[in-house]
Amino acid sequence: MIANWDDGHYVAGHPSLVELEAKMTKMLKCPTILTNRGMTAIISVILALTENRSTIACSEDVYPGTRAHLQELEEQGRISVMFFDPTDASQLTDIIARQKKSFDKGQMPCPVKLVFTETFGNARQMRVADVGKLAGICADNRIPLVVDTTFTPLWFPSTEVMESGNVIIVGSMTKYHQDGDFAMGGYICSPENHLESIRATRFFGNCTMLPTTADYYLKVVGGTRQRYQIHCDNALALIYACRKHPAVSAVFYPDLQEHPQHAIVRRDFGGQGGGVLYLQLAGGEAAAIELANTLAAGRNGWNIAVSFGSRDWRVFPWIGEDLRQHAGCEGLVRISSGRGNVLDNIEAFRGALNSL
Numbered sequence: 001m002i003a004n005w006d007d008g009h010y011v012a013g014h015p016s017l018v019e020l021e022a023k024m025t026k027m028l029k030c031p032t033i034l035t036n037r038g039m040t041a042i043i044s045v046i047l048a049l050t051e052n053r054s055t056i057a058c059s060e061d062v063y064p065g066t067r068a069h070l071q072e073l074e075e076q077g078r079i080s081v082m083f084f085d086p087t088d089a090s091q092l093t094d095i096i097a098r099q100k101k102s103f104d105k106g107q108m109p110c111p112v113k114l115v116f117t118e119t120f121g122n123a124r125q126m127r128v129a130d131v132g133k134l135a136g137i138c139a140d141n142r143i144p145l146v147v148d149t150t151f152t153p154l155w156f157p158s159t160e161v162m163e164s165g166n167v168i169i170v171g172s173m174t175k176y177h178q179d180g181d182f183a184m185g186g187y188i189c190s191p192e193n194h195l196e197s198i199r200a201t202r203f204f205g206n207c208t209m210l211p212t213t214a215d216y217y218l219k220v221v222g223g224t225r226q227r228y229q230i231h232c233d234n235a236l237a238l239i240y241a242c243r244k245h246p247a248v249s250a251v252f253y254p255d256l257q258e259h260p261q262h263a264i265v266r267r268d269f270g271g272q273g274g275g276v277l278y279l280q281l282a283g284g285e286a287a288a289i290e291l292a293n294t295l296a297a298g299r300n301g302w303n304i305a306v307s308f309g310s311r312d313w314r315v316f317p318w319i320g321e322d323l324r325q326h327a328g329c330e331g332l333v334r335i336s337s338g339r340g341n342v343l344d345n346i347e348a349f350r351g352a353l354n355s356l
Contacts, residue, residue: 012203012208014211014214015211016212016214016215016218017034017209020034020209020217021033024187024189024221025189027154027221028154028156028169028187028189029156030156030189031190031191032187032188033188033195033202034185034214035185035186035187035188035208035209036207036208036210037172037184037207038148038172038174038175038184039172039186040205040207041170041171042069042116043205044188044198044202044205044207045170045188045190046070046114046146047205048194048200049113049114049194050078050114051110051113053077053078053079053080054112054113054114055080055081055111055112055113056070056080056081056112056116057092057095057096057115058070058084058115058117059084059086059121059127059129060083061086061126061127062116062122063118063122063150064322066116082095082099082112086121086129086130087129087260087261089133092137095112096137096141096143099112100112112143113144115138115143115145117129117146117147117148118148118151119149119152119155120274120276123328124252124280124328124329125252126253126254126276127261128261128264128269129147130261130264130268131145131167131268132157132158132160132161135157135164135167138167139166142166143166144167144168144194145166146169146170147168147169147170148170148171150171150172150175151274152269152274153175153177153224153309154225162191165191166191168189168191168194168198169187169190170186170187171186172185172186173187173217173221174186174307174309175307176227176228176231176275177221178217178220179220179227181307181312183217185213185217227309228309229272231275231337232272232275235274235276235337236253236255236273237337237346238277238346239253241346241349241350242350242353245350245353246282247281247354248280248281248353249280249281249282250279251277251278251279251280252277252279252280253273253274253277254269254273254274255271255273256273275308276308276335276336277334277335277337278332278333278334279333280330282331283356284330284331285317285319285330288318288331289319290355290356291333291353291356292315292317292333294352295315295348295349295352298351298352300345301338301341301344301348302314302345302348302349303315304316305336309336310336310339311338312340313335314336314338315334315336316333316334317333318333318334
């Protein structure tokens with residue numbers, strides 16, 4: 001017998017999807033459902049766990065796509081958004097307290113209903129959230145904490161944190177979970193008390209992963225941890241090869257000793273800083289554009305793209321008004337380490353820096 005509508009649907013109840021969800025549940029040690037993109041995983045959770053005119057507290061460094069979606073909902077009057085520094089838990093405590101006080105006085109329709117953060121921030125500082133501390137604040141106030149782990153695939157909080165029942169993990173399977181760039185997908189790990197409403201939103205929002213995509217991921221997802229470790233190692237190799245180059249004015253990466261949250265990376269993430277880093281170039285925006293174009297033209301395994309976690313090495317200059325406001329500086333470039341031709345690609349990168 002089927003347990004719910006999802007199980008009886010030809011997509012949501014397809015054997016390939018059911019098998020992959022069971023596999024991901026075992027890997028992540030928490031009930032897991034799958035979506036057709038990482039972004040639709042985020043959207044499904046937000047819409048399921050908030051009501052009209054809810055307040056969402058969101059960390060400042062989130063992926064620009066997530067920020068844009070929240071702002072769109074805010075412009076529609078669906079929610080209001082308040083941003084906080086993910087490394088300063090007191091800011092979150094203050095937002096929750098102020099919103100509750102205003103609600104109790106009848107000055108606003110709804111207190112904070114959801115808190116959203118990322119493990120590693122999607123901006124140049126790459127600030128690292130102390131998920132355990134944020135989860136404790138949310139548990140004390142009975143507010144769900146949604147954590148985007150796209151930069152840290154298969155990472156999961158401690159058992160103690162998850163036992164609070166209020167932490168939900170979302171992530172993109174487009175990165176690290178496959179050998180190339182052949183499919184898109186996302187996942188949601190949630191305690192059972194939230195899962196039913198999230199399933200419904202995923203289903204009626206047409207966000208369920210397709211069976212053909214699930215078939216593909218079943219063949220490759222088992223290698224995620226090994227692929228991720230290679231990306232971490234290659235990112236560090238690139239950093240050590242270029243950090244003292246005169247064209248580079250700053251390097252931002254979570255597992256560098258000088259990173260402000262380096263201790264959290266060592267404690268909570270096993271010293272894995274991920275496959276993404278940011279460089280600030282001394283030559284500003286013009287240098288960022290020239291570096292990207294030189295690498296892409298060299299046909300050495302580099303391409304200009306915003307995605308990461310693939311075999312290819314990628315460069316993406318944060319240029320233009322929209323991205324510059326998130327960068328907070330001139331000449332910012334995001335680098336995504338690949339897995340192929342490590343020495344050749346690092347040498348090509350040094351050559352591109354030399355040409356600036």
